[in-house]
Amino acid sequence: MSADHLPEHPDFLWRNPDPKKSYDAVIVGGGGHGLATAYFLAKNHGMTNIAILEKGWLAGGNMARNTTIIRSNYLWDESAAIYEHALKLWEILPEELEYDFLFSQRGVMNLAHTLGDVRESIRRVGANRLNGVDAEWLDPQQVKELCPILNTSDNIRYPVMGATYQPRAGIAKHDHVAWAFARKCDELGVDIIQNCEVTGFIKDGDKVTGVKTSRGTINTEKVGLCAAGHSSVLAEMAGFRLPIQSHPLQALVSELHEPVHPTVVMSNHVHVYVSQAHKGELVMGAGVDSYNGYGQRGSFHVIEEQMAAAVELFPIFARAHVLRTWGGIVDTTLDASPIVGVTPVENMFVNCGWGTGGFKGTPAAGLTFAHTIATGAPHELNKPFALERFETGALIDEHGAAAVAH
Amino acid sequence: MLLISCPNCGPRDETEFHYGGQAHIAYPENPNDLSDREWAEYLFYRENTKGTFAERWVHSTGCRQWFNMLRDTVSYDIHAIYAMGQPRPDYPADQASAPGLAPGAATPASSATTPTSSEGV
Amino acid sequence: MAETATPAETANVDHVRAARRSPGQHLAEAFASGSVPGTVTLTEIPYQTMVGIRVDRESDGGARVASLTGGLPAACGEVTGAGSINSLWLGPAEFLVVAPEEAHDSLCGSLVADLTAALGSDPGQVVDLSANRTTYELSGSRARAVLEKTCSLDLHPRVFKAGTALATELAHIPVLLWKTGEESYRVFPRASFADFLGRWILDAMREYASPEVP
Ligand SMILES: Cc1cc2nc3c(=O)[nH]c(=O)nc-3n(C[C@H](O)[C@H](O)[C@H](O)COP(=O)(O)OP(=O)(O)OC[C@H]3O[C@@H](n4cnc5c(N)ncnc54)[C@H](O)[C@@H]3O)c2cc1C
Numbered sequence: 001m002s003a004d005h006l007p008e009h010p011d012f013l014w015r016n017p018d019p020k021k022s023y024d025a026v027i028v029g030g031g032g033h034g035l036a037t038a039y040f041l042a043k044n045h046g047m048t049n050i051a052i053l054e055k056g057w058l059a060g061g062n063m064a065r066n067t068t069i070i071r072s073n074y075l076w077d078e079s080a081a082i083y084e085h086a087l088k089l090w091e092i093l094p095e096e097l098e099y100d101f102l103f104s105q106r107g108v109m110n111l112a113h114t115l116g117d118v119r120e121s122i123r124r125v126g127a128n129r130l131n132g133v134d135a136e137w138l139d140p141q142q143v144k145e146l147c148p149i150l151n152t153s154d155n156i157r158y159p160v161m162g163a164t165y166q167p168r169a170g171i172a173k174h175d176h177v178a179w180a181f182a183r184k185c186d187e188l189g190v191d192i193i194q195n196c197e198v199t200g201f202i203k204d205g206d207k208v209t210g211v212k213t214s215r216g217t218i219n220t221e222k223v224g225l226c227a228a229g230h231s232s233v234l235a236e237m238a239g240f241r242l243p244i245q246s247h248p249l250q251a252l253v254s255e256l257h258e259p260v261h262p263t264v265v266m267s268n269h270v271h272v273y274v275s276q277a278h279k280g281e282l283v284m285g286a287g288v289d290s291y292n293g294y295g296q297r298g299s300f301h302v303i304e305e306q307m308a309a310a311v312e313l314f315p316i317f318a319r320a321h322v323l324r325t326w327g328g329i330v331d332t333t334l335d336a337s338p339i340v341g342v343t344p345v346e347n348m349f350v351n352c353g354w355g356t357g358g359f360k361g362t363p364a365a366g367l368t369f370a371h372t373i374a375t376g377a378p379h380e381l382n383k384p385f386a387l388e389r390f391e392t393g394a395l396i397d398e399h400g401a402a403a404v405a406h
Numbered sequence: 407m408l409l410i411s412c413p414n415c416g417p418r419d420e421t422e423f424h425y426g427g428q429a430h431i432a433y434p435e436n437p438n439d440l441s442d443r444e445w446a447e448y449l450f451y452r453e454n455t456k457g458t459f460a461e462r463w464v465h466s467t468g469c470r471q472w473f474n475m476l477r478d479t480v481s482y483d484i485h486a487i488y489a490m491g492q493p494r495p496d497y498p499a500d501q502a503s504a505p506g507l508a509p510g511a512a513t514p515a516s517s518a519t520t521p522t523s524s525e526g527v
Numbered sequence: 528m529a530e531t532a533t534p535a536e537t538a539n540v541d542h543v544r545a546a547r548r549s550p551g552q553h554l555a556e557a558f559a560s561g562s563v564p565g566t567v568t569l570t571e572i573p574y575q576t577m578v579g580i581r582v583d584r585e586s587d588g589g590a591r592v593a594s595l596t597g598g599l600p601a602a603c604g605e606v607t608g609a610g611s612i613n614s615l616w617l618g619p620a621e622f623l624v625v626a627p628e629e630a631h632d633s634l635c636g637s638l639v640a641d642l643t644a645a646l647g648s649d650p651g652q653v654v655d656l657s658a659n660r661t662t663y664e665l666s667g668s669r670a671r672a673v674l675e676k677t678c679s680l681d682l683h684p685r686v687f688k689a690g691t692a693l694a695t696e697l698a699h700i701p702v703l704l705w706k707t708g709e710e711s712y713r714v715f716p717r718a719s720f721a722d723f724l725g726r727w728i729l730d731a732m733r734e735y736a737s738p739e740v741p
C-alpha cells in the first residue's frame with residue numbers, strides 16, 4: 001500500500017515547535033502535571049510565553065501508564081482539601097477543555113478485610129464527611145449489591161468485612177486527558193517540545209537562569225519541575241536534594257470483556273485495584289517493587305501476587321487472560337504525600353512526590369503549581385505540601401488512605 | 407525477579423529477600439547536636455541514584471543476615487555483593503575483584519569466609 | 528536426662544498427648560487417600576521437638592551446646608547430628624535442633640532444659656519452638672517432581688544431596704526443606720501455613736495417581 005492510499009491523518013492537536021531562545025517559564029516534564037501546570041499558567045496567570053520540555057513523547061511517562069483512579073477520600077484535612085479540589089476540577093474540565101475524556105463517576109470502593117481495616121476505614125469516612133467529601137461505609141451486603149462479581153463470602157483468606165465508598169470518584173481516560181490539556185495549551189500559545197531532554201541548569205549564583213537541553217540551551221525566568229520518577233535526577237542537576245525514592249509500579253490489562261464490573265474496587269490489604277475501562281478491558285494495578293528503580297519495569301512476582309488477590313476477590317476473573325503488563329516509575333515520599341512548592345534554588349519550583357497516586361491530583365497540582373510559579377508563593381492548597389515539612393516535622397501521613405494502591 | 411546471591415546461601419529468588427534501602431547511612435555521632443535540617447537529612451533524605459546504587463538487603467527467608475549490594479537502578483544488574491561494615495567497592499574500576507560478583511558467583515562454600523555481621527553502617 | 532517415668536509423670540504425658548491437635552491433623556485422611564504408595568506419599572510427623580538456638584558456634588557456649596547436639600552445622604545446607612537429634616543450619620549463628628516428640632520436657636524428656644543449661648549465661652538463646660512448625664514428610668520416586676512444581680532451588684541430586692536442609696520458599700511461604708534420603712524430604716511449614724501447604728502439596732501430587740500419558 002503506498003502513501004497515496006492512506007487515509008488523511010486526523011487533525012493534529014498541537015504544533016511541534018522548535019524551542020525558542022528564551023521563555024518566561026519552562027516546565028520540565030510533559031506528563032499530566034506538566035501539561036496542567038502550563039495550562040493554568042496560561043489561563044489563570046496570562047503566562048503564554050512558556051514551554052513544556054519533554055524528553056520523550058507527550059504523556060509517555062506515568063501519565064499514560066496509570067490505572068486512572070480518581071478519588072478524594074484521603075484522611076487529613078490538607079489532603080482532603082487538595083484532592084477534593086482536584087475532583088471538583090475533574091467535574092468541570094471536560095467542558096472547560098472542550099474534550100470528553102470519558103470521566104466516569106462510577107464510584108470507588110476501598111475494601112476492608114480486617115478489624116483494623118474496618119476501624120481505620122470508618123474513621124476515614126468520618127473525617128471525609130467533616131471535609132465535605134462524599135464518603136459512605138458499606139457493609140458486605142451493600143458491597144455485594146454494588147459489585148455483584150465480588151466474592152463477599154467468608155470462604156476466602158481475607159473476607160470482605162465492608163468497604164468505604166465514594167460515589168463521585170471514578171476513572172477517566174488518561175491519554176485523552178493529556179491530549180485535552182495539550183490541545184488547550186497549544187491554543188493558548190504554549191510550546192510543547194517533545195524529544196527535548198533537560199540535561200542541566202544554568203545558574204547565576206543561587207538563581208536559575210536557563211536550562212541545557214538535548215536541543216540546545218534555553219534561557220528562562222522560571223523553571224517548574226514536573227518530572228515525577230525523575231525528580232531526584234533533575235534536583236541533583238540543579239544542586240539540591242529531594243526526599244524522594246523512585247520505585248517501579250506495575251499495572252496490567254486483560255483482553256476485552258462484556259461489562260461485568262460496574263465500579264472501581266481497591267483493596268490495600270490483599271493488594272489489587274480493579275476497574276473495567278470503557279472499551280471493556282479489566283485494568284488492574286499492582287504494588288510497587290520494593291527496590292529503587294528507574295527501569296520502567298518490575299518483577300513478575302508482584303504481578304503474580306496481584307493476580308492471586310484479584311482471582312480470590314473476583315472468582316470470575318480466573319477465566320480472563322492478561323494481555324499486557326507494564327511499569328512506570330513513581331516518586332514516593334515517606335509520608336505518602338506530594339511535594340509542591342519552592343526549592344532552595346531561586347526561581348526553581350518543584351512538583352513531585354505524588355508517587356503511586358498523582359493522576360487524580362493532576363488538575364489541582366497544575367492549578368496550585370502554576371500559582372506558585374507565577375506568584376513565587378504557594379497557593380493555600382499546596383502550602384502544607386512544602387518541602388520544608390520534612391524539617392518542621394509537619395508531615396501529612398497518608399499511608400492509610402494511599403497505601404501503595406491509589 | 408532479581409536473582410540475588412546471598413553471601414551465606416548462594417543465589418536465591420528476590421522473593422526470599424527484603425529491601426533495606428540505601429547502604430552506608432551512619433547513625434549521627436552526636437544526635438543532640440543536629441539541626442532540624444540535619445535531622446531531616448538523616449531521617450528522610452536518601453540518595454535516589456539513577457545508576458549504580460549501594461543498598462542493603464536482608465535474606466529474610468534464609469539466613470536472616472543483612473548484606474550490601476551494588477546494583478544498577480536502570481538495568482537492575484547486580485555488580486557486587488559485600489558484607490555489612492565493608493566500604494563500598496569501586497565500580498566499575500574494581501569490577502574484577504569485587505566480592506560476590508553478580509548472581510551465581512557466590513557459593514555457600516566460597517562465602518563461608520565472608521565476614522558477616524548485622525552491625526556496621 | 529530423663530530417668531524412668533513415675534506413674535504421675537506418665538499420667539501427665541497422656542494428658543498432654545490427648546490435648547494436642549497438630550496443625551495438619553485434619554488433613555490426615557486426605558493425605559492418606561491422596562498418597563500413591565511407591566510413587567509419592569505425604570504424611571504429617573506431628574509434634575517433633577524443635578529448639579531454636581542462637582549462639583556463636585566458635586564460643587564456649589557454642590561448644591557446650593554442640594556437645595549435646597552432636598555438633599552444630601558450619602554452613603548453609605549442613606545438618607549435624609547424633610542419632611535422633613539433628614541440628615539444621617539457619618544462619619551463621621542460628622540453628623534449629625530437631626528431635627523426636629519424647630525428647631520434649633513436657634513428655635518426660637529434657638532437651639530444652641539441657642540445652643538451656645548448656646548455654647548457661649553465655650550470649651545466645653535457647654527457645655522452645657516445638658509448636659512453631661509441623662513436619663510433613665514427602666517421599667517416593669515422584670517426591671522431587673512434586674516439590675519442583677513450586678521450589679525454585681535446584682533439587683537435582685547432583686546439587687541437593689540427602690542430608691542437606693535449606694530455608695527457602697514453597698508455594699510462596701517460608702519453609703525449611705530437609706532432604707532426609709534419596710527419595711524423602713521433610714518440610715517444616717509454620718503452623719498457620721500448614722493447612723495451606725498441605726493442600727497445596729496434595730494438589731501437586733494428584734497427577735501421579737493417574738496413569739502416565741504416553
Ligand atoms: C502503574 C501505575 C498506576 C497508577 N495508578 C494511578 C491511579 O490509579 N490513580 C492515580 O491517581 N495515580 C496513579 N498513578 C500515579 C500517577 O500516574 C502519577 O502520580 C502521575 O502520572 C505523575 O504525574 P505526571 O503525569 O506528570 O508524570 P509523568 O507522566 O511520569 O511525567 C513526567 C515526565 O517527565 C519527563 N522527564 C523526566 N526527566 C526529564 C528530563 N530530564 N527532561 C525532560 N523531561 C523529563 C518524563 O519523560 C515524563 O514524561 C499510577 C502510576 C503508575 C506507574
Ligand SMILES: [Zn+2]
Binds near residue numbers: 413414
Ligand atoms: Zn542467606
